[in-house]
Amino acid sequence: MKINTDAAIPTKPAGAELGMIARDSDGNIVQARGIRKYSSGGAEMEEADALRQGLLMAREAGWRRIEMQTDCKAAIETICKTGLGETPIGTIIEDIRHLSDMFQDCTFSFVYRDGNRNAHKMAQFATKLVSKIIWKQSFPLWFKESIQEDNRTNVLLCN
Template identity: 30%
Template sequence: MVFRLSRVSWVGRDFAGLLQAAAGSGNGFCYSAAAAEACAIRDALLACIDNGFVNVIIEPDAKVIIQMLRKELTHDFSLECLLGDIALLERRLTSVTFAFVSRENNRAAHSVAKFVFKESRAFVWDCIGSEFLFNILAPDVNISIRL
């Protein structure tokens, strides 16, 4: 089995699209792209638990992983431990929904992944975020501001 350098990232937003937290690691190793996607989901669920988020929607662009988590596809045995971790973490939250989104609609998470990969280390952002992340997320915010 060959392990490749991987990047894992997630972005957490509230119902209005405002950044709550984001993180990524650009120096991990995974044996497949599917394993990296499952690691990102596991990391996102851990962050939700750590931050007290209890009703969450996880929106990766990993359609096969989502189908496995929804039990629409048989588990890939090489991912069994990661999928088991995700199932255990899921039970610690009130509500978890897994919803596939296209790569184009997952720009924020991919931008975090590119950033941490380039920096070759892990980053964590709170609700302030970084300038590049703010600029990606700002058009999606669903609130109007009036003075």
């Protein structure tokens, strides 16, 4: 299962929106989530939180082999580092590392923005939400029509 994640951080109002799109091996979307948050810890922290939320989605769905993708290279590099200490992003990264150990196979990769546009659309949609939305197998027509095949070009950075 390939899970693309993204965070949108608008200038007004304060907060952040997260988007996650899961595709099967044939490229079909099987689940989409959007989460609206009312606080923001900055771009890298919110991108990392989107990855964490994607891992939680995968765990809840019972998927065992996943590839997590984001267009935030800094978040991937931070996940691959050792340590981080007791920092706010360190807590999220430790959660990501702990969650990733629960899967049979879990890799993290950077994908260029063009290859992450559907997760970006979901994060943008989350700006209209009160809290979160989860779609499984059945998606609104406007969503299906706006989704495009993501460019598969990515650079694997760590697993």
